[in-house]
Structures are given as structure tokens and as C-alpha cells.
Amino acid sequence: MLLSLVALSLLACPAFAATAEQWRTRSIYQVITDEFALEPGAVVPECVLSDSTWCGGTWNSIRENLDYIQDAGFTAIWISPVSQNYQGPRTAYGDPYHGYWPADIQQLNEHFGTANELMALTAEVHRRDMYIMVDIVINNVMATSLTPDLSSYMFKDQEHYHPYCPVDYSNLTSEQQCWLGDTTVPLPDVNTENADVISQYSSWIANLVQTYNIDGLRIDAAKHVHASFWPAFAQSAGVFCMGEVFDPSVSTVSQWQGPQALDSVLNYPLYYALQAAFTLPGPQNMSALTSVLSQSKAAYKDTTLLGNFLENQDVPRWHNLSVDPQSMYNAMTLGFLSDGIPIVYYGQEQSFSGNSDPYNREPLWPSNYTKTTAYELMTTLNTLRNFLINTTDWATQPTNVLTSTDNGLAFQKGNIVTVLTNIGSPPQNFTQTSFQSPWPAETIAIDVIACRQFVAASGGYIGVEYTKGGVPVVLADSSFLVGSGLCNATLGLQDGSQGQTIVQSFASRDRPLTWLLTFITITISLGLV
Structure with missing residues (x-):
């Protein structure tokens, strides 16, 4: 009966086979299957993070x-990888609850469910007009010795693997041919230059995508496979491919995007720059952020396809690095409203604070799926972004920095101006970010986060004061928001139900801008860049 229901669902929801252009319009919520949710009626496990073991999540x-x-x-x-993982006694590093220790990738991971249940998940995702991206591991398999029994893997011949050597991370050839992991849990490196390997991988990925109606792939450790492998593999997959290139350098990461590599890469350079700019305590190095934004424009084939993130399963939670919630709100807002595809790792909205693996892989159910302040901010940002994508060419418009100093950044993408700061939560009555907006004088701009009005002064200048702390401000011409569902569409407030303090910044024509700047004793004087 279940198979019949799944078949009917798939007939009702045609395969999306989503392209890069289609994924550009999406925002992604990342899930580790084992940690996201329990099935109704399931016994709630203790789920001790340090045990690195199964907690019970399924498709x-x-x-x-x-x-x-x-x-x-x-x-x-x-979602995390769906392929069969290591099956055997518990290792010194725990169990493969995460999905990144592949064995025979032709088989599904029985811990997460059956083929019918995976198809039911993808069918339901599509019924909701959503896409599903599946994590895959191509670079390696997992073993418990340096001389594993190859009969348990898809690739069973020694020639299908590079000989063992420890990775020298200063040498790209070594990174691509030597074994990740260590001698306790080695990760034998698949020889992706081998013709049989290339052929079998191409057949496998085409079958996986078509069988389970997958819309996109996130590729683990993409840098550890020679870039020349990826174009044919991606063509066989026939869907959007985003690779992991774990490196802070734009010049390095950008090499893995384009016709000779992959559609997209995770934006690790931006991740590190956001940390440098916004974490509290931290260096508050805003110039590192503007530098990465500038370098990215020059180096990437298409910045609008990059995967923007603050957290994932391989790095510490943001709240572990920064004690101030506004630091995350500001950094997150940039990821949603600048070039790229926003990605939120499950639990970020709950301010989870785990350090590195395994502590950054907390079960979500103890949060009771509370719709926190962070969750509501994500909802607002997604609402705005989805509206812009559905009504304009915003997604393909370039991000341009309007102004920047040590504590403030304003940038424009399409018809939206975003103003961010790293001063943190405490109110600062005399701290201000000022910039020249794209709007003529007397234009009413709405901050869609707080539903406040700002009025452009002579020359289009707008100032943002932080009397309520260093909150992000996202501005749009009030007429542009009609139909968005945000801030009563235009903040007309005909029924007075959303009465908010109306802020007029540099708007009074009988008070020159120079007089106001003199009056404000502590000002961030931001020069145009």
C-alpha cells in the first residue's frame, strides 16, 4: 500500500530536476537526519552528544x-547523506549517525528508513513546492584499518583507491590523493581519475537522482577531488551541484565554480569574514568583510549561486563564538540579502551553542520547535526575499557596498538597502550609520525588520541610529512593498494596528546635514566606497 501511495504522489509531483537558475531563487534549511525530529510516539532518547551515536531521526x-x-x-x-554507512562495532569516534562514513553507497542507510520512505519525503517536499538537496560523499569511503576489506564497498578493487598516505594540507595534490581521517578511522581515498570509477560514479548518481527525485546535491570534500572530475559527474546528475571547499581564500574556493568544475560552492570565505566582522567579542574587522565581497565579485563565475551560511556540521555554532544575539542577526541578514543562496543549519534559530563536532550536532526536539526571535527574523527575511524573487529580477542583481566603517556597513541589492552594524545589543544613543541611499529626497523607506519609517534627506541621505541597540535595518521604498505582506504592505496603518515610532533621519529640510553631524557627538562618519 505504501509503495502505491508513493507512486501516486510522485505522479502528482513531477520531477523538478532543478537547475542552477532555479536554485538561485531558493533558501535552504540544512538538516542532519538523525538529529532533526523523532517520529510520533517514539521513545525520546537521552542523546548524549559526546557519545556520537544514533539519536533516532528518520526521513x-x-x-x-x-x-x-x-x-x-x-x-x-x-538533508545529510542517504547512502549506507559503516556497519560494524562502535569505533573510537562513535557511530556514523551523521552519514559521512560511506560504505556501499549503492545501498540506502537503513537507520534513516526505506526507499519508499525516502521517496515519500521527496514527494511531500515537492507537493509543498520546495526543493530537496541531498548530501553525497564522493572523495572517500570509511574504514577501521589501513588495509580494509574492499568487498563491502561499491568499489572493490585496489586500483579504485589511491595508496595510503597522510594528507599534507599545504599541497593540493596530496589533498586530492591522500587519505582523510587518521589511522584510527581512516577514510580511503577513491581514485577519481580511474576510468571505471568515473563510469560507475556517473551511473550511480544518475540513478540516485532519478529514483528519489532529487533536486540538488551538496558534495562533501569537493576540493579533495580533482576539479576535472566534476563536470561529467554533474552532467550525469542533471541537477544543481554545490561543492564544499573548506578554505578561507576566495582565490582558492572560486576555482571550484564554473563550467570546468561545479555550479556552486559553499561560501567559506564569506563565513570567515562574517566572523571577523560581527562576532562579539571579536576583532570587529568590517574591512575583512568588504574585502571578501570585493574579491568575490572579481573571482567567482557567479556570486548569486554561492551558498551563504553561518553554521554547519563541521564548524562551531555561531553562539559558541559570539555571546551577543544581535551579532548573529546582523551577520545572518547579510547572508539572506546579499548575493547568494542563504543556508540555515538546523538549530541556528534556537541559538544552539555547541562547539565543534560532535557538539554542534545537537538534537532539535528539546527546543520544542519554539518560534524564537531568530526564527521570526528568518521568517521576515525569507518573506521579503521570496517576494522580491517572485516579483522582480532581484536575485540576479549585484550587491554593491554603499558605505563602510569599522562599525557599520550599508549595501544595496536591487531595490533593497541593508544597513548592518557590529556594535551589539546595548543601546547606543549617539552611534549612527549614515549613507547616501538610491532614493530621491523625501522618499519614505520602510525598515521591514522593525516596520519603522525612514525619510531620505537632501541628496538621498539616510541615517540609522542605534537607540535600541545594533539591530539590522532593511530598507525598501514604501511603494515597492505593496503586496509583500510585510509591515501592512506600506506601513499606511489605516487601522492604526501596527503603530510604531516613525523615525525621520536627516529628513528635516530646515536642518542642514552638516548641522546634524555637528550635533551628534559620536558618529560613525562613513565614506562612500
Whole structure:
């Protein structure tokens, strides 16, 4: 009966086979299957993070809890690898609950469910007009010795693997041919230059995508495979491919995007720059951020396809690095409203604070899926972004920095101006970010985050004061928001139900801008860049 229901669902929801252009319009919520949700009636496990073991999440439990993701405005999910993982005694590093220790990748991971249940998940995702991205591991398999029994893997011949050597991370050839992991849990490196390997991988990925109706792939450790492998592999997949290139350098990461590599890469250079600019305590190095934004424009084939993130399963939670919630709100807002595809790692909205693996892989259910302040901010940002994408060419418009100093950044993308700061939560009555907006004098701009009005002064100048702390400000011409559902569309407030303090910044024509700047004793004087 289940198979019949799945078949009917798939007939009702045609394969999306989503392209890069289509993924550009999406925002992604990343899930580790084992940690996201439990099935109804399941016994709640203790789930001790340091044990690095199974906690009980399944594909069915993701399907049962998609409302939580979709209600926040996300239009795609990314789930952890679905292939069979190591099966054997518990290792010194725990169990493969995460999915990144592949064995025979032709088989599904029985811990997460059956083929029918995975198809039911993808069918339900598509019924909601969402996309599904699946994580895959191509570079390596997992073993418990340096001389593993190859009969348990898809590739069973010694020639299908590079000989063992430890990785020298200062040498790209070594990174691509030597074994990740260590001698306790080695990760034998698949020889992706071998013709048989190339052929079998191409057949496998085409079958996986078509069988389970997958819309996109996130590729683990993409840098550890020679870039020349990826074009044919991606063509066989026939869907959007985003690679992991774990490196802070734009010049390095950008090499893996384009016709000779992959559609997209995770934006690690931006991740590190956001840390440098916004974490508290931290260096508050805003110039590092503007530098990365500038370098990215020059180096990447298409910045609008990059995967923007603050957290994932390989790095510490933002709240572990920064004690101030506004630091995350500001950094996150940039990821949503600048070039690229926003990605939120499950639990970020709950301010989880785990350090590195395994502590950054907390179960989500103890949060009771509370719609926190961070969740509501994500909802607002997604609502705005989805509206812009559905009504304009905003997604393909370039991001341009309007102004920047040590504590403030204003940038424009399409018809939206975003103003960010790294001063943190405490109110600062005399701190201000001022910039020349794209709007003529007397234009009413709405901050869609707080539903406040700003009025452009002579020359289009707008100032943002931080009397309520260093909150992000996202401005749009009030007439542009009609139909968005945000701030009563234009903040007309005909019924007075959303009465907010109306802020007029540099708007009074009988008070020259120079007089106001003299009056404000502590001002961030931001020069145009």
C-alpha cells in the first residue's frame, strides 16, 4: 500500500530536476537526519552528544515536521547523506549517525528508513513546492584499518583507491590523493581519475537522482577531488551541484565554480569574514568583510549561486563564538540579502551553542520547535526575499557596498538597502550609520525588520541610529512593498494596528546635514566606497 501511495504522489509531483537558475531563487534549511525530529510516539532518547551515536531521526520524521521549515519561509531542505554507512562495532569516534562514513553507497542507510520512505519525503517536499538537496560523499569511503576489506564497498578493487598516505594540507595534490581521517578511522581515498570509477560514479548518481527525485546535491570534500572530475559527474546528475571547499581564500574556493568544475560552492570565505566582522567579542574587522565581497565579485563565475551560511556540521555554532544575539542577526541578514543562496543549519534559530563536532550536532526536539526571535527574523527575511524573487529580477542583481566603517556597513541589492552594524545589543544613543541611499529626497523607506519609517534627506541621505541597540535595518521604498505582506504592505496603518515610532533621519529640510553631524557627538562618519 505504501509503495502505491508513493507512486501516486510522485505522479502528482513531477520531477523538478532543478537547475542552477532555479536554485538561485531558493533558501535552504540544512538538516542532519538523525538529529532533526523523532517520529510520533517514539521513545525520546537521552542523546548524549559526546557519545556520537544514533539519536533516532528518520526521513519519516523530517516529512512529519516540514511545517516548521516551511512556516519560516524556507523553500528547500538539505538533508545529510542517504547512502549506507559503516556497519560494524562502535569505533573510537562513535557511530556514523551523521552519514559521512560511506560504505556501499549503492545501498540506502537503513537507520534513516526505506526507499519508499525516502521517496515519500521527496514527494511531500515537492507537493509543498520546495526543493530537496541531498548530501553525497564522493572523495572517500570509511574504514577501521589501513588495509580494509574492499568487498563491502561499491568499489572493490585496489586500483579504485589511491595508496595510503597522510594528507599534507599545504599541497593540493596530496589533498586530492591522500587519505582523510587518521589511522584510527581512516577514510580511503577513491581514485577519481580511474576510468571505471568515473563510469560507475556517473551511473550511480544518475540513478540516485532519478529514483528519489532529487533536486540538488551538496558534495562533501569537493576540493579533495580533482576539479576535472566534476563536470561529467554533474552532467550525469542533471541537477544543481554545490561543492564544499573548506578554505578561507576566495582565490582558492572560486576555482571550484564554473563550467570546468561545479555550479556552486559553499561560501567559506564569506563565513570567515562574517566572523571577523560581527562576532562579539571579536576583532570587529568590517574591512575583512568588504574585502571578501570585493574579491568575490572579481573571482567567482557567479556570486548569486554561492551558498551563504553561518553554521554547519563541521564548524562551531555561531553562539559558541559570539555571546551577543544581535551579532548573529546582523551577520545572518547579510547572508539572506546579499548575493547568494542563504543556508540555515538546523538549530541556528534556537541559538544552539555547541562547539565543534560532535557538539554542534545537537538534537532539535528539546527546543520544542519554539518560534524564537531568530526564527521570526528568518521568517521576515525569507518573506521579503521570496517576494522580491517572485516579483522582480532581484536575485540576479549585484550587491554593491554603499558605505563602510569599522562599525557599520550599508549595501544595496536591487531595490533593497541593508544597513548592518557590529556594535551589539546595548543601546547606543549617539552611534549612527549614515549613507547616501538610491532614493530621491523625501522618499519614505520602510525598515521591514522593525516596520519603522525612514525619510531620505537632501541628496538621498539616510541615517540609522542605534537607540535600541545594533539591530539590522532593511530598507525598501514604501511603494515597492505593496503586496509583500510585510509591515501592512506600506506601513499606511489605516487601522492604526501596527503603530510604531516613525523615525525621520536627516529628513528635516530646515536642518542642514552638516548641522546634524555637528550635533551628534559620536558618529560613525562613513565614506562612500
